[in-house]
Amino acid sequence: MASIKEGYNQFLDTEEGGRAYNEFKDVLYTPGDTLVKTLNNEVARHLLSKKQGKVKICDIGGGDGKRITHILSFLAQQYPDLEFELDFVEQSKYFCTEFEKRKAEIPEVEVTVYHNLFEDVVDRLVKRSYDIVFLIHSIFAFQDESIVAKIHSLVKREGKIVFISNAQDSLLAQLKQKLDQGYADKRTEIGDIKKALSAQGIKYSSFIFDTKFCISQEDIETSFYKILNWLSLGRYQRISSEKAKEIKNLLISLGEEKDGVLNFTEQEEVLIIPPVKQLVNAGS
Numbered sequence: 001m002a003s004i005k006e007g008y009n010q011f012l013d014t015e016e017g018g019r020a021y022n023e024f025k026d027v028l029y030t031p032g033d034t035l036v037k038t039l040n041n042e043v044a045r046h047l048l049s050k051k052q053g054k055v056k057i058c059d060i061g062g063g064d065g066k067r068i069t070h071i072l073s074f075l076a077q078q079y080p081d082l083e084f085e086l087d088f089v090e091q092s093k094y095f096c097t098e099f100e101k102r103k104a105e106i107p108e109v110e111v112t113v114y115h116n117l118f119e120d121v122v123d124r125l126v127k128r129s130y131d132i133v134f135l136i137h138s139i140f141a142f143q144d145e146s147i148v149a150k151i152h153s154l155v156k157r158e159g160k161i162v163f164i165s166n167a168q169d170s171l172l173a174q175l176k177q178k179l180d181q182g183y184a185d186k187r188t189e190i191g192d193i194k195k196a197l198s199a200q201g202i203k204y205s206s207f208i209f210d211t212k213f214c215i216s217q218e219d220i221e222t223s224f225y226k227i228l229n230w231l232s233l234g235r236y237q238r239i240s241s242e243k244a245k246e247i248k249n250l251l252i253s254l255g256e257e258k259d260g261v262l263n264f265t266e267q268e269e270v271l272i273i274p275p276v277k278q279l280v281n282a283g284s
């Protein structure tokens with residue numbers, strides 16, 4: 001039986017995979033990217049209070065770098081007295097090449113790109129001692145939860161780690177449960193990270209936010225395809241028509257129809273380490 005974790009990273013190491021991910025994001029998020037807006041509005045201000053001088057940031061699994069570029073542009077604007085340095089870790093060559101083009105959008109930031117699996121460079125990165133480490137939808141292919149201790153060792157004593165992933169039982173989680181049947185392993189999910197943090201006595205804050213998106217009747221076929229093609233790692237067209245129908249019906253049942261438009265809510269969860277008082281649901 002194949003491994004979903006290996007399949008995930010292999011798919012994202014291709015142009016087809018990179019495109020599938022971006023097409024999926026275009027269905028879920030507005031052009032301004034609601035996820036980045038939530039991060040900037042709700043989380044960013046808790047990350048840099050009292051900080052002076054240079055801020056070292058690590059983005060693990062940064063994809064094509066679109067999100068971290070937006071986040072850094074926002075931070076640089078909000079904190080004009082700070083200097084930003086970014087270490088960008090990404091295993092996909094396709095995405096690293098995309099980010100190499102994009103990084104010109106943040107000329108004020110000193111950027112280093114690591115085209116590597118995080119696991120292969122973590123021992124080098126520990127010495128860099130970061131103020132902030134981001135993991136935005138990039139935990140799924142981690143081999144096991146021992147990675148959490150390594151991530152924890154990357155930050156300075158007063159540094160912050162931010163994980164973002166789909167919440168347990170969210171719309172995407174339900175679809176993945178169906179699509180991932182038949183693999184030898186499971187994706188690492190936010191619940192696994194929370195368990196690993198608790199097992200190691202690492203405290204965190206958690207908050208859940210809604211990503212709302214809508215699909216009109218005429219876009220249903222294309223938009224559903226984009227969602228399911230990404231989640232199935234490009235295998236959607238190859239699954240049996242019976243299963244495809246079952247999954248499509250599940251997706252329809254998760255939407256609310258109003259005036260010919262299907263409205264959906266995806267729940268995403270943010271974990272911040274160490275906990276931030278102002279954010280709800282501190283865990284340990």
Ligand SMILES: C[S@@+](CC[C@H](N)C(=O)[O-])C[C@H]1O[C@@H](n2cnc3c(N)ncnc32)[C@H](O)[C@@H]1O
Pocket residue numbers: 009012013021060061062063064065067089090091092095116117118119135136137138139140141142
């Ligand atoms: C779903 S994408 C998210 C990209 C970006 N953070 C975003 O929010 O758009 C996950 C990314 O993590 C990368 N990735 C997954 N596991 C990784 C690992 N162990 N080391 C480095 N990159 C990894 C994948 O190649 C992929 O580009």
